[in-house]
Amino acid sequence: MxxxxxxxxxxxxxxxxxxxxxxxxxxxxxxxxxxxxxxxxxxxxxxxxxxxxxxxxxxxxxxxxxxxxxxxxxxxxxxxxxxxxxxxxxxxxxxxxxxxxxxxxxxxxxxxxxxxxxxxxxxxxxxxxxxxxxxxxxxxxxxxxxxxxxxxxxxxxxxxxxxxxxxxxxxxxxxxxxxxxxxxxxxxxxxxxxxxxxxxxxNLFRRDVWSEYKTEDGVFEGKIRGVSESGKLIMETKFGLKQFGTKEFEYIY
Missing domain, CATH: 3.30.930.10 (Bira Bifunctional Protein; Domain 2)
Incomplete structure (x- = not known):
């Protein structure tokens, strides 16, 4: 190698x-x-x-x-x-x-x-x-x-x-x-x-697809839209667009 x-x-x-x-x-x-x-x-x-x-x-x-x-x-x-x-x-x-x-x-x-x-x-x-x-x-x-x-x-x-x-x-x-x-x-x-x-x-996984995710407050539905200039994930939720860092939510399969 x-x-x-x-x-x-x-x-x-x-x-x-x-x-x-x-x-x-x-x-x-x-x-x-x-x-x-x-x-x-x-x-x-x-x-x-x-x-x-x-x-x-x-x-x-x-x-x-x-x-x-x-x-x-x-x-x-x-x-x-x-x-x-x-x-x-x-x-x-x-x-x-x-x-x-x-x-x-x-x-x-x-x-x-x-x-x-x-x-x-x-x-x-x-x-x-x-x-x-x-x-x-x-x-x-x-x-x-x-x-x-x-x-x-x-x-x-x-x-x-x-x-x-x-x-x-x-x-x-x-x-x-x-x-x-x-x-x-x-x-x-x-x-x-x-x-x-x-x-x-x-090429993002689950882009523009409603899926379930988990935060410390519970499970929510979101749709991945893109990333911010600083690299946070931009997600559409029923409360509008939100940004998440790497430790702020979990994917649910």
């Missing part, structure tokens, strides 16, 4: 392969603490023993079957109050990579899970080092279920399970994903991301 050759300017040109590690995001952070490192470096492992997900959840992945890696970027050109643009760009890159194999049931679950129908195919966790309102480094942690056959969680699935086309070449998929990631990233850097939010919103 450390011999990939993506057709990129810098993304994935330097790969740090670890047979086993607790968390590629944590490892990437430790590497940065030791000094400067080339932007676009990826930390990748075949066995992540303590992977992290949204809301402090654990990301479970079977050894040698999936893609678990962290991409190190230096998005100091993105204002701190607009950092959700990076989230959208990464989510779209993953989505675009998988559309080669899957149909329109593939969706992005806000803020950055990848679903097929109601089943989870992958997740993204972005952690950043910020000082003086400048994003010095971002660690783009990505976990994608590729060849795993069985899961502890009932709503989890893999690309292999969904397509029944046998096992996939993980290096080929990683190469394609890194190329898409760089295209999306450079579109922001070059100011060519005018349709970024529209493209992200268009």
């Amino acid at each position: 450390n011999k990939i050759q993506p057709k990129t300017l810098f993304t994935g040109k330097n790969a740090i392969y670890l047979p086993t590690c607790h968390s590629t995001n944590e490892t990437a952070g430790e590497i940065i603490q030791k000094g400067e490192i080339m932007e676009g470096t990826i930390v990748i492992t075949d066995n992540q023993t303590r992977g992290k997900g949204q809301r402090g959840n654990t990301w479970h992945s079977e050894k040698g079957q999936n893609l678990t890696f962290t991409l190190i970027l230096k998005p100091d050109f993105i204002p701190v109050n607009e950092q959700f643009r990076l989230n959208m760009a990464v989510s779209l890159a993953v989505y675009q990579t998988l559309t080669e194999f899957l149909d329109e049931k593939l969706k992005i679950k806000w803020p950055n899970d990848i679903l097929y129908g109601d089943q989870k195919l992958g997740g993204i966790l972005i952690e950043s080092l910020i000082s003086n309102r400048i994003i010095n480094y971002s660690f783009i942690g990505i976990g994608l279920n590729i060849n795993q056959g069985n899961f502890e969680l009932p709503n989890a699935t893999s690309l292999s399970n969904l397509t029944e086309n046998g096992l996939y070449d993980r290096e080929e998929l990683l190469t394609s994903l890194l190329e898409n990631l760089e295209k999306q990233y450079l579109s922001i850097k070059q100011g060519k991301d005018v349709f970024l939010k529209d493209n992200y919103t268009e």
Whole structure:
């Protein structure tokens, strides 16, 4: 997995392969603490023993079957109050990579899970080092279920399970994903991301569909409409439009 050759300017040109590690995001952070490192470096492992997900959840992945890696970027050109643009760009890159194999049931679950129908195919966790309102480094942690056959969680699935086309070449998929990631990233850097939010919103899970959600006040019906500039989810309710942060509501299936 450390011999990939993506057709990129810098993304994935330097790969740090670890047979086993607790968390590629944590490892990437430790590497940065030791000094400067080339932007676009990826930390990748075949066995992540303590992977992290949204809301402090654990990301479970079977050894040698999936893609678990962290991409190190230096998005100091993105204002701190607009950092959700990076989230959208990464989510779209993953989505675009998988559309080669899957149909329109593939969706992005806000803020950055990848679903097929109601089943989870992958997740993204972005952690950043910020000082003086400048994003010095971002660690783009990505976990994608590729060849795993069985899961502890009932709503989890893999690309292999969904397509029944046998096992996939993980290096080929990683190469394609890194190329898409760089295209999306450079579109922001070059100011060519005018349709970024529209493209992200268009592919959101449950967009324009009345569904049930849960808050600490109880269950309510809502219809996802889009995202705000700061990345909050905009939802239509019977009381009008409301905005939600990541820990302010739960999806009900």
